[in-house]
Amino acid sequence: DTGVSQDPRHKITKRGQNVTFRCDPISEHNRLYWYRQTLGQGPEFLTYFQNEAQLEKSRLLSDRFSAERPKGSFSTLEIQRTEQGDSAMYLCASSYVRGNTGELFFGEGSRLTVL
Amino acid sequence: DAKTTQPTSMDCAEGRAANLPCNHSTISGNEYVYWYRQIHSQGPQYIIHGLKNNETNEMASLIITEDRKSSTLILPHATLRDTAVYYCIVNQRGGSNYKLTFGKGTLLTVNP
Numbered sequence: 001d002t003g004v005s006q007d008p009r010h011k012i013t014k015r016g017q018n019v020t021f022r023c024d025p026i027s028e029h030n031r032l033y034w035y036r037q038t039l040g041q042g043p044e045f046l047t048y049f050q051n052e053a054q055l056e057k058s059r060l061l062s063d064r065f066s067a068e069r070p071k072g073s074f075s076t077l078e079i080q081r082t083e084q085g086d087s088a089m090y091l092c093a094s095s096y097v098r099g100n101t102g103e104l105f106f107g108e109g110s111r112l113t114v115l
Numbered sequence: 116d117a118k119t120t121q122p123t124s125m126d127c128a129e130g131r132a133a134n135l136p137c138n139h140s141t142i143s144g145n146e147y148v149y150w151y152r153q154i155h156s157q158g159p160q161y162i163i164h165g166l167k168n169n170e171t172n173e174m175a176s177l178i179i180t181e182d183r184k185s186s187t188l189i190l191p192h193a194t195l196r197d198t199a200v201y202y203c204i205v206n207q208r209g210g211s212n213y214k215l216t217f218g219k220g221t222l223l224t225v226n227p
Contacts (some may be wrong), residue, residue, distance in 0.1 A: 107158050108156075
């Protein structure tokens with residue numbers, strides 16, 4: 001399957017621990033996005049990259065959150081000192097800019113539970 | 116981005132057409148209407164998009180009113196696998212604004 005893949009699919013951690021999620025986008029896609037989704041809500045934009053450059057960050061992305069895309073391929077989203085309010089599904093999406101319809105391809109998400 | 120309004124939930128009988136409405140009265144001239152859906156425990160999936168003409172693909176049809184203030188997504192023959200939350204999103208296409216703003220969407224339940 002050559003879609004967007006995310007790892008791990010599920011993560012349970014204790015409050016105060018650090019967690020890291022990985023996203024592998026579709027190989028030819030140069031844009032990569034992170035979204036967060038809590039129960040009963042639609043996905044909320046966190047940040048996006050074009051190649052390795054992080055071009056926009058939402059105010060939802062507090063200083064405990066950091067995202068990287070070091071070589072313009074896979075990306076990581078790290079949450080430091082997790083809080084119970086960080087419990088959510090973290091979704092990654094990718095797209096190709098030029099000649100694109102604006103369609104985003106989403107992965108299946110990484111579900112975080114903070115105890 | 117323009118805001119959209121959708122019903123919270125809808126029901127449809129299997130095999131019948133599902134018509135999902137969306138209001139976007141503040142849409143501007145360069146904004147497209149996008150539809151995504153999210154099946155339980157999966158990531159959102161693109162369905163279709165349009166500017167002002169009606170569009171059809173293998174998944175659905177999109178009907179946009181002439182004044183572009185509302186649209187309807189049509190699933191012609193709904194199946195149980197179409198049970199999902201459907202999101203109507205208004206967004207500029209191209210340029211730097213590929214960021215999608217999701218609302219709460221419409222939960223479509225297809226009943227046997």
